Amino acid sequence: MSTILNENLIYEILSVVEEIPPGNVATYGQIARLIGREKNARLVGSVLKRSEYYGSYPCHRVVNHEGRLAPSFPEQKELLLEEDVPFKSENQVDLKKAQWEI
DNA sequence: CCCTTGACACGGG
DNA sequence: ACCCGTGCCAAGG
Numbered sequence: 001m002s003t004i005l006n007e008n009l010i011y012e013i014l015s016v017v018e019e020i021p022p023g024n025v026a027t028y029g030q031i032a033r034l035i036g037r038e039k040n041a042r043l044v045g046s047v048l049k050r051s052e053y054y055g056s057y058p059c060h061r062v063v064n065h066e067g068r069l070a071p072s073f074p075e076q077k078e079l080l081l082e083e084d085v086p087f088k089s090e091n092q093v094d095l096k097k098a099q100w101e102i
Numbered sequence: 103c104c105c106t107t108g109a110c111a112c113g114g115g
Numbered sequence: 116a117c118c119c120g121t122g123c124c125a126a127g128g
Contacts, residue, residue: 006126009125027111029111039122040123040125042110043125043126046109064110065111069109072109
């Protein structure tokens with residue numbers, strides 16, 4: 001009963017992440033808005049941090065509102081480059097070109 | 103129940 | 116571009 005919120009959140013967040021097309025990225029805030037929780041961007045991050053526990057999701061396609069990559073996720077850059085995601089600088093995605101448009 | 107954490111966001115300087 | 120303060124809120128201790 002009391003864990004339903006947690007489970008719903010994880011499900012909603014991961015099902016949005018799953019829909020990000022290859023070659024595009026979404027921001028934490030964008031995902032939060034898409035699930036109707038605009039102010040919960042930090043929560044999106046903490047779910048993705050342990051997303052491996054829930055299965056295989058393209059969590060490398062999620063960056064912050066500046067296009068910066070996630071700390072403690074060294075493989076992220078290579079995974080994005082493999083999909084030809086455009087970078088603006090060494091560790092910053094070009095959001096103008098790469099952000100997922102709904 | 104209170105306190106701290108945090109893969110965030112946003113506005114200022 | 117960088118650093119800082121503030122707001123945010125579920126989760127974990």
